[in-house]
């Protein structure tokens with residue numbers, strides 16, 4: 001019972017882990033003993049990321065591939081399992097956002113966001129799931145969003161994808177529980193990352209609104225996700241399945257308050 005959160009001997013693959021929330025979660029897994037495999041798609045970004053992990057004493061095995069390409073995903077999963085080891089933990093973190101009013105959104109762009117944020121977690125889960133089934137279990141964690149529950153101006157495709165990802169989580173949990181695979185999600189609230197940089201500018205009404213809309217009264221620090229990702233990756237969550245754990249400083253608990 002003492003080692004409930006220990007990840008030693010486990011191989012974790014986390015997509016989109018060359019920066020931001022993915023990198024923060026990857027570091028937490030490695031610090032709890034997991035062997036880290038990170039995916040990205042830009043060679044220069046990957047090099048910088050591997051250096052960044054090294055600074056913290058973490059060896060990250062980098063694999064460059066496009067998560068929306070099923071053939072490439074299968075090929076790389078086989079390569080990872082042969083070179084590093086069977087994947088025990090899959091974190092579907094890679095994602096994108098486009099902030100465009102719905103009336104102006106090009107359907108091709110809408111499809112692109114769905115492809116990256118919803119179809120690719122399915123492709124990865126299927127490829128890794130097949131080998132988890134053979135080995136008798138595993139952990140899959142889908143990185144959801146506030147937009148898995150709430151709408152907001154300009155993010156129609158992202159909200160549709162993240163809402164879908166929540167239901168994909170529940171569905172895979174249902175289908176694969178019998179194989180001892182737990183499929184859960186983490187729903188980050190508003191975090192200070194590159195992705196939110198354009199809307200986080202001080203004095204920007206959006207920035208002030210998010211801070212006042214969050215009961216904790218601030219943007220999240222990416223390290224605040226460590227506990228959730230370690231929990232859902234470890235033995236501690238072996239009977240937790242199909243849940244979305246929102247790490248949001250209380251946003252979803254409240255309707256908000258009038259301006260003071």
Ligand code: GCO
Nearest residue numbers: 145146147152188189190196
């Ligand atoms: C936005 C934000 C969000 C966050 C996050 C919230 O434009 O509203 O970028 O979508 O990034 O996903 O959970």
Ligand code: CA
Nearest residue numbers: 009010011085
């Ligand atoms: Ca192992």
